[in-house]
Every structure is written in structure tokens, then in C-alpha cells.
Amino acid sequence: MNKVVDRSLGxxxxxxxxxxxMIICRCEExxxxxxxxxxxxxxxxxxxxxxxxxxxxxxxxxxxCAKLVKGIVARELGVPAAELEPASSRSPMRPTEMYIFANxxxxxxxxxxx
Amino acid sequence: xxxxxxxxxGAGPSGLSAGIEAAKSxxxxxxxDENARPGGQLFKQIHKFFGSxxxxxxxxxxxxxxxxxxxxxxxxxxxxxxSTVLGIYQDKEVVVRSGEAITHYKADAIIVxxxxxxxxxxxxxxxxxxxxxxxxxxxxLNLHGLLPGKRVLMLGSGNVGLVVSFQLKQCGCEVVALADxxxxxxxxxxxxxxxxxxxxxxxxPYTIKKVEGTDHVTGVVIAKxxxxxKFIEGSEKHFxxxxxxxxxxxxxxxxxxxxAGCEMDDNPKKGGQVPVIDEHGQTSVPGIFAAGDVSGIxxxxxxxxxxxxxxxxxxxxxxxxxxEKMNEKEASxxxxxxxxxxxxxxxxxxxxxxxxxxxxxxxxENLLAKGYVADDEIERFxxxxxxxxxxxxxxxxxxxxxxxxxxxxxxxxxxIGSKITSLPVVDQTKDCIGCGMCVASCPGQAxxxxxxxxxxxxxxxxxxxxxxxxxxxxxxxxxxxxSGHPLCIAEVxxxxxxxxxxxxSLLTMRIPKEFAMKARFYKSEVLAxxx
Numbered sequence: 001m002n003k004v005v006d007r008s009l010g011x012x013x014x015x016x017x018x019x020x021x022m023i024i025c026r027c028e029e030x031x032x033x034x035x036x037x038x039x040x041x042x043x044x045x046x047x048x049x050x051x052x053x054x055x056x057x058x059x060x061x062x063x064x065c066a067k068l069v070k071g072i073v074a075r076e077l078g079v080p081a082a083e084l085e086p087a088s089s090r091s092p093m094r095p096t097e098m099y100i101f102a103n104x105x106x107x108x109x110x111x112x113x114x
Numbered sequence: 115x116x117x118x119x120x121x122x123x124g125a126g127p128s129g130l131s132a133g134i135e136a137a138k139s140x141x142x143x144x145x146x147d148e149n150a151r152p153g154g155q156l157f158k159q160i161h162k163f164f165g166s167x168x169x170x171x172x173x174x175x176x177x178x179x180x181x182x183x184x185x186x187x188x189x190x191x192x193x194x195x196x197s198t199v200l201g202i203y204q205d206k207e208v209v210v211r212s213g214e215a216i217t218h219y220k221a222d223a224i225i226v227x228x229x230x231x232x233x234x235x236x237x238x239x240x241x242x243x244x245x246x247x248x249x250x251x252x253x254x255l256n257l258h259g260l261l262p263g264k265r266v267l268m269l270g271s272g273n274v275g276l277v278v279s280f281q282l283k284q285c286g287c288e289v290v291a292l293a294d295x296x297x298x299x300x301x302x303x304x305x306x307x308x309x310x311x312x313x314x315x316x317x318x319p320y321t322i323k324k325v326e327g328t329d330h331v332t333g334v335v336i337a338k339x340x341x342x343x344k345f346i347e348g349s350e351k352h353f354x355x356x357x358x359x360x361x362x363x364x365x366x367x368x369x370x371x372x373x374a375g376c377e378m379d380d381n382p383k384k385g386g387q388v389p390v391i392d393e394h395g396q397t398s399v400p401g402i403f404a405a406g407d408v409s410g411i412x413x414x415x416x417x418x419x420x421x422x423x424x425x426x427x428x429x430x431x432x433x434x435x436x437x438e439k440m441n442e443k444e445a446s447x448x449x450x451x452x453x454x455x456x457x458x459x460x461x462x463x464x465x466x467x468x469x470x471x472x473x474x475x476x477x478x479e480n481l482l483a484k485g486y487v488a489d490d491e492i493e494r495f496x497x498x499x500x501x502x503x504x505x506x507x508x509x510x511x512x513x514x515x516x517x518x519x520x521x522x523x524x525x526x527x528x529x530i531g532s533k534i535t536s537l538p539v540v541d542q543t544k545d546c547i548g549c550g551m552c553v554a555s556c557p558g559q560a561x562x563x564x565x566x567x568x569x570x571x572x573x574x575x576x577x578x579x580x581x582x583x584x585x586x587x588x589x590x591x592x593x594x595x596x597s598g599h600p601l602c603i604a605e606v607x608x609x610x611x612x613x614x615x616x617x618x619s620l621l622t623m624r625i626p627k628e629f630a631m632k633a634r635f636y637k638s639e640v641l642a643x644x645x
Contacts, residue, residue, distance in 0.1 A: 019238070026241050064234050067365055067386065082380035086387055089369035091201025094148065096211055104216040 014040045024072065025065040027058020035069055039076040046087040049073060056087060059095055118144045119432050121208050121221040122191075123199045123370060126154020127414045128406025128421030129227030130182040130193075135425025135443075136225075137189035139434040144219065145191055146210055148198040151257065153179030154229055155249070156414060158256045160284075161277055162557035162616070164302075164516040166534055168450055169415045172518040172555050174616065176256075182418075202374040206401060223401045223428045226371055227421060230364035230385065230407040235269070238324035244331030248278040248361035255285050263357025267334050268292045269322055270361030271485075273301035273413070278359060279309045284581055290353045293320040293336045295343065298467075298482040302459065303512045304558025310485030311635040313598025318483060322358070323350060331356055366408045375399055383464065384410030394427040395420070403428055412461065419451045457513040457535035472513045473537055486596035487511055489632060496539045497528075497561075500631075504548040504565040504574075508538045509596075509634075510558065522555035553578050554615035563622075566630045573630035574607060579621040584609055585638050593625045593633035601629050604636055 020033025030053050043052045046069070055069050056062030062069075066086065074081040092101075122133045125147035137143040151157055159175025170178050186193055197212040208219045232247035239245070244263060248270065251262040266287050268279045271294035279289045292309065297319045299306050310316065319339050326333035338349035365386040372378050376389040377398035389397045389404050396403050405424035406417035423444060430440040455461055458468045469477055475495060480488040487509060492498050497508025506527060508519065513535040520530040520538065527544045530536050552561045553576060563576035575593075585591065585606045593604035604623040611619045623636050 022236055022238065023241050024236055032236070063231055063367075067233060068236055082382055084380075086372070086378075086380070089373040091203075091209065091373065092211070093200050093369060093373070094198050094211075096198075096200060100211060100214050100216060103214060 012040070024068050025053075025055035025058065027060050027065075028054045030055040032072055035072045036076050039073055044073075044077065046070060046073065046084060050087050061093070061095065062087070115207075115218045115220055116144075118142050118219060118221045119434075120144075120223045120225065120428050121146070121206070121219055122225045122227060123208070124154065124227035124229055124406070124408075125149075125152040125193055125195070126227060126229050126406060126417065127156055127178070127182065128229075128417040128424070129154070129225070130186050130191075131418045131421030132225045132227060132403075132405050132425035132428070133191035133193070134182065134185050134189045135422045136429045136432075136434070137186070137191035137425075139426070139429035141429050141432055141434050143189075143191040144221075145186065145193045146197040146199050146208075147193070147195050150196055152183055152193055152195060154414075156182070158249075158252045159277075159414070160256055160281065162618075163415060164514060164557045165415050165454060166515070166517050167521065169418075169454060169515075171516060172522075172557055172616070175414065178414075178418075199370065202370055202402075223403065223431050224374075225395075225403045225405055225421075225424050225428055226368075226374075226389075226408055227405045227417075227424070228367045228370060228408045229417075230366050230411055232360070233363045233365055234360060235322075235362050237322045239327060239331070240325060242325055242327050242331050243329070244327065244356055245325060245358045245360065248274050248359040251357070251359045252278050252281060255281055261285060261287055262359070263331075263355070264288060265290055265353075265355045266357040266359055267322075267336070267353055267355045268359045268361060270294055270363075271296070271299045271301060271306065271316065271318065272361060272363065273305055274364075275359070275361035276301040276305035276309055278361060279314065280305070282359075283309070283312055283314075286582075287357075289314050290355055291315050291317055291336070291351075292485075293317040293322065295319050295321040295339055299485060302514055302558065303478070303481045303485075303487075304510065304514075304556075304560045306481065306485035307487070307509065307596065308559050311594060311596060311598055313594065314485075316483070316485045317351065320349075320351075325358055331358060334358055364407065364411050366411065368404075368408050371397060371402070371404065371408070374402055376402060376404075381410070383461075394430075395424045396427065396431070401428075401431055403431075410461075416451060416454045419447050419454070423447050423451075453534050454515050456533075457515050459512075459514055471511070471537060472533075472535060475511075475537075478511055481511060484597065489596075492596075492631070496537050499540045499542065500566065501540075501542065502567070503546070504563055505546045506540060506552050507562045507564050507631075508540070508552075508556075509560045509562070510538050510556075513537065514558075516557060518555040518557065519552045519561060522551040524549065524551065528552055548576075550576060550610060550620040551614065553620055554612075554618045559618075562634065563620075564630055567627055568624065571627055572624050573627035574622050574624050575630060575633050576608075576620050576622040577634060577636060579609075579619040579636070580617070583638075584611070584619045585621060585636065589638065591623075591636055591638045593623060593629060594635040594637055595632050596634050598635070600637070601633050602626055604633065606636070 156179035
């Protein structure tokens with residue numbers, strides 16, 4: 001988030017919305033109200049929101065909700081959604097069981113090594 | 115660690131096309147796809163494609179998928195299915211999970227062709243079982259042979275919403291309504307007309323107010339919205355449904371590019387987060403290319419051409435083809451891509467309100483609001499003529515890049531000319547023999563054969579028919595208007611099918627001649643009471 005640096009939103013009163021109970025991140029069961037409140041608590045970037053609430057961190061890895069969460073945060077901050085930097089992309093891109101990673105070493109290498 | 119010249123991520127239309135071109139140049143290519151079946155969305159697409167012959171127009175999507183696979187095989191590109199790319203690391207190292215194994219691969223170039231995922235929109239009850247993406251519904255129908263539900267409301271009137279609504283009907287689901295928050299239908303008019311002909315109502319600008327149900331969807335309330343997206347009191351409409359299909363756009367799945375360190379751009383016109391690419395599809399990381407929807411939402415035909423270009427650029431980067439050959443191949447593909455990017459649905463026209471066709475004819479307002487051209491509007495379009503004897507009527511009223519009808523007619527009755535987006539015109543000096551090739555070849559199912567006077571005050575209308583349990587000669591049913599309104603009793607006088615029609619049957623119904631310009635669909639159900 002390059003263009004939004006002012007963190008004074010916390011001074012603005014939090015007004016409860018009629019649809020605040022609506023679940024936005026279904027994997028982690030985070031509601032719209034929780035996301036809006038997090039912005040008032042000073043979480044201004046997608047990375048901060050993620051660490052604070054765990055939304056976009058569930059099984060779908062944000063495939064369903066990341067765009068929705070971003071929209072809510074942007075509206076709360078009063079900035080265009082395109083200005084909010086998305087959270088980092090990290091491996092594994094798809095949920096992968098730990099034992100599969102643990103298997104990695106035992107896999108016989110058949111190809112040509114560099 | 116396994117080494118290849120080129121790794122392609124995604125075996126959809128662009129990924130396969132990219133792999134084919136690179137492999138043909140001599141590069142050692144591997145293509146990964148996380149799905150069990152290749153082809154991306156192509157294998158779900160049972161409708162015929164638009165475009166010209168070079169774009170594989172009038173070929174059904176899944177057949178295009180099979181052709182691409184065969185071509186990839188012949189070119190020597192390896193296609194690995196059930197293989198999920200988990201990450202791209204330094205120096206173009208790629209980690210792939212297949213089954214329970216993790217394998218590392220390395221290449222000198224990577225083409226990312228991971229496509230897009232469906233957008234969701236939250237409303238009260240959106241987490242209930244029964245609310246699904248329209249693409250998911252299409253996967254259930256066309257890949258797994260399952261019905262997502264029995265009574266469906268479709269949200270979104272873009273091509274996905276329209277095409278999936280029609281396919282739900284083809285599978286026997288009831289589509290109760292199509293709603294869109296935009297004031298105008300977003301997809302091709304011909305796709306909307308196929309849905310409207312069945313009597314499915316369009317509600318614009320409406321959106322979902324709430325979905326009812328405790329443990330699954332049992333109903334839905336939609337309501338009209340004003341310019342500020344606020345619900346208008348008293349406009350609510352209730353439907354008993356068990357399924358809500360959401361078709362509200364796609365977002366590029368570009369996370370792998372971000373992980374690879376490519377410079378990204380959040381561009382709402384392209385559907386969201388896309389990599390910044392140069393004129394050769396190359397990202398800010400040398401040797402990493404993007405092709406297809408991952409670099410901006412378009413459609414399958416342009417994704418295939420972009421894929422081929424990316425394959426050629428990567429082959430050039432790898433040293434398999436020289437600049438001269440690359441430029442030569444690029445130029446011919448550019449021409450094909452330009453052909454697709456014309457007309458009123460071209461990317462450059464996105465969001466613009468178009469009031470006249472390229473020919474200067476007023477666009478049908480009724481089509482944009484209700485999904486069908488009104489009776490008093492239809493005859494202003496050049497493909498719609500009155501003539502003694504059998505003749506084609508082409509209800510093609512928008513400039514879309516498509517011309518199979520011109521090639522289909524063995525007698526040269528139909529003219530589009532060299533501009534692929536022009537509306538088709540009937541050459542009245544040529545004699546129609548009623549072969550029906552034009553009816554079957556139209557991907558939009560917008561061509562009908564009319565014989566406005568067959569004696570005894572009757573007329574015959576031949577329509578494309580793509581539903582199970584095709585009626586038989588002698589059956590009696592009801593002729594429906596463009597809006598799906600029952601008009602009169604119709605008798606089936608002929609049903610033709612031929613391998614050349616590619617599973618589109620031609621159904622000829624006999625009706626009183628005053629309905630010749632109105633009757634556009636045949637319904638088998640006995641509806642005598644409503645006629």
C-alpha cells in the first residue's frame with residue numbers, strides 16, 4: 001500500500017452496519033463486521049488484516065474471499081481497491097499436507113541433475 | 115531435479131497452444147495442470163464457438179480441447195495432469211505435487227497460463243449449500259454428469275451466465291429467472307435470445323436481496339436496485355429455488371507470477387491483479403511469460419492465439435527460432451487476434467454504451483433489457499427478409515466476430531464480406547435450397563429457415579434444436595415466440611440430423627402463416643390451455 005499512509009481512521013467512530021454479521025471468509029468464518037473493525041483497529045494492509053484475523057488464510061487460500069475482503073477494507077479506508085496491495089503469494093499455492101512435503105527427500109530422483 | 119527447456123503451467127486453451135508452438139520449434143516442453151482432465155474450461159464447453167474458420171468457429175469447445183491435446187502430443191510436448199505447481203522459485207525452479215510426491219523441475223523459460231477463477235458476491239445466505247458459481251454448475255453438468263439442482267436462479271447476464279443457463283435447461287433444470295445488477299445484458303444477444311425463447315425472464319437491474327433456507331437453499335428474494343446500488347422498496351420478487359448460480363465475472367489467478375517476483379498491476383479492466391507484460395508477453399522477470407486469462411480476462415479463442423504467440427516468444431527466447439521467423443509467425447497471429455478483438459464486444463468497447471451497429475442500424479433496446487429482439491424491431495436487421503419460397507432468416511443483430519454462415523451456404527445466399535463483424539445479409543438473387551447448413555452452423559442458433567406460405571394458410575419454420583428427446587415427425591406441440599410466449603399449435607413436419615450438423619437437429623414446424631415471423635421455438639409439452 002503505497003498511497004495510503006495516514007493511519008488516523010481509528011479516530012473515526014465505528015458505526016455498526018446492518019450486514020456486519022455476514023460471513024465473508026467462509027474457511028475461517030470471519031464476518032464483514034470483524035473486517036471493518038480491524039480497519040478501525042489500525043490494520044490497513046491486506047497482510048495486516050490477514051495476520052490479525054486469519055481471513056484469506058484458510059483452505060481456499062483466499063480464492064473466494066480475497067477480492068471481497070479487499071473491497072471491504074478499501075471501502076472502509078475510502079480508497080480504490082486497486083490501490084491496496086494484495087497480500088504476499090507464498091508456496092504452497094494449494095493446500096498441501098505436511099507429510100507430503102516430508103516425503104520430498106525420499107523421492108527418487110530420476111532426472112538429470114544440474 | 116528434472117530439466118526442460120520450457121515449463122508451461124496450465125493445460126487450458128492458452129497453455130496447450132503455447133506448449134504446441136514451442137515444442138514444434140524443437141524445444142523440450144512440459145505442461146502441468148492441476149486438474150484430472152486437460153483443456154481448462156474447454157471440456158465443459160458444449161456449445162459451438164464463434165469466430166471464423168481459423169478460430170475454429172462452429173466447433174464445440176470440448177472438440178477443440180481434444181484437437182489441441184492431439185496436437186500437443188504430436189508436437190512432442192509432455193502433458194502432466196493431476197500435477198499442481200506449488201511454487202516458482204529462483205532461477206525458474208518449479209515445485210510440483212502429483213499424488214503424494216513432490217518433484218522439482220527447472221527450465222530456462224516458463225509460460226504461466228493459469229487462467230482465472232470465478233468471482234463471488236456476498237448477500238444474506240450466500241454461504242448456504244446451493245449457492246454455487248456458474249462455472250461450478252457447468253463442471254457438474256458437463257464433466258461429472260450431475261445436476262446442481264432442479265430450480266435455479268442465475269445471477270449475472272454475461273456470457274457465462276447466459277451459456278450456463280441454457281445448458282442447465284438442456285440438462286432438464288428449470289431456470290426461474292436471470293438477474294443482473296447492470297441495467298443491460300452483458301453477454302452476446304444471441305446467447306440471451308436462446309434463453310429468452312424458453313420463456314426465462316430477465317430482471318435488470320436486479321440483484322439478490324437474500325437467499326432463504328436453514329441448511330440449504332429453499333428460496334431467493336431479488337429486488338431492483340437504483341443507481342447507487344440501493345434496493346428499491348417494494349420491488350422484491352420471490353422464487354422457490356434450490357440453487358443459486360453466481361456468474362459475476364472472473365479474476366486472473368496470477369499469484370504464481372507474484373511469487374516469482376514479476377511486477378504486478380491491479381487493473382480492474384483486466385479483471386484484477388495481472389502481471390505487467392511487454393509486447394512479447396514477457397513479464398518483468400526475463401524468461402517468464404504470461405498467456406491467456408492470467409494476463410487479462412478475455413475468452414477462449416483469443417487465449418488460444420495468445421498462447422501460440424507466447425510459445426513462439428519463448429522459443430525465440432530459448433534460441434529455437436530466430437527473430438525473423440518469430441516476427442513472421444507473430445504477424446499472422448496478430449491478424450487473427452485483431453479479427454477477434456473487433457465488434458461491439460471488443461475489449462476496447464468494454465463499458466461503452468453502443469447505440470448503433472457498424473451498419474448504422476439502431477441496436478435493439480428490447481434485446482438489451484429483456485433478452486430478445488421485439489417483433490417491431492426485428493425486420494430492420496439486414497438478415498431478416500420476407501420472400502416467397504424457402505429462405506434463411508438471420509436474427510444476428512450485433513457486430514460479433516463470427517462468419518460460419520457465409521461458408522456454410524452451398525448456394526452463396528449469405529454474405530458477410532471480409533469484415534468479420536458485419537451483420538449477415540441475404541443475397542436475394544441466389545436460390546435457397548433449404549439444406550439447413552446455415553441453421554446448424556450458426557454458433558448463436560440465430561438462423562431460421564422460413565417458408566412463409568406452404569398453402570392452406572400455413573407456414574413452415576425450421577429451427578435449430580439442441581435438447582434431449584428430439585420430437586418426431588407428426589408430433590404436435592406449441593410454437594413459442596422470441597420471448598417464450600406460447601403462440602399457436604405447431605406440428606412437427608420434419609426432423610433432420612446429420613453428422614454435418616454436429617448434433618444440432620433441424621426441426622421444421624408447421625404453423626398458421628401469421629406466426630411465421632414470430633415463432634422461434636418449439637415446445638413439446640401439451641400447453642393447449644394456454645394457447
